[in-house]
Amino acid sequence: MNNESLKGHLDFLLLSVLANGAAHGYAVIESLRQQSGGHFDLPxxxxYPALHRLEAQDLLKSYWQENAPRRRRVYELTSKGQKVLAQRREEWQAFSKAVNATAGI
Amino acid sequence: MNNESLKGHLDFLLLSVLANGAAHGYAVIESLRQQSGGHFDLPxxxxYPALHRLEAQDLLKSYWQENAPRRRRVYELTSKGQKVLAQRREEWQAFSKAVNATAGI
DNA sequence: TCTTGACACATAGTATTACAAGGCTTAGAA
DNA sequence: TTCTAAGCCTTGTAATACTATGTGTCAAGA
Structure with missing residues (x-):
């Protein structure tokens, strides 16, 4: 939320959300809020800078959606993004396991 | 490890380790390595800066250990530190739960 | 003896990051 | 018309973990 705990995990969350299907930035914010049970309500x-960063790393690709009531830039996973997501998933699980072990949880 | 995933969680780990008993910096590094199954091998x-930071926040107190073969600064939890640890523990659990929910884990 | 490595502490500087704060536009409701 | 939500963007900032480097002690081995 309002602390530093998200750092280094945001990319994983964004890739996870977009693994459910392509979406534009505002929708990603909505999905994050809903899927996390309201925990991740990100500005x-x-x-947006995170999405741009992921696109610059070729983990996402984007295009302007035509025939939409408002202009929307839609992002979707690349094949590289899918591989990296699988990797990030393992890293997250190893990380949380290590934290739990250290904390006696 | 070598990425940013630790940010915002290091304090929780340090407090957790010191909840098992007072220890000096080098021993904290050892405990972190062992309790995490080798995952957290931190320089x-x-x-040291993190321990100083926690002490500045009154979550730890420290003293130079006498009659030791080498000079050691021993850190231990304050009562405030214990309270904050319990709080950090809940925050971590809420955070990891939210990440898991978002990632479909 | 000399050297290497582990033990033990410390700090200055760096890169990365999430975020705050601001700005822009458009559609639909009041 | 006015306002709000949708939708995108960028600049600057504070916090953080880490790299690199320095200090010194002690034990073991070459």
Missing amino acids: EGTI | EGTI
């Missing part, structure tokens, strides 16, 4: 200044 | 440049 646009967090999401 | 001294990470640990």
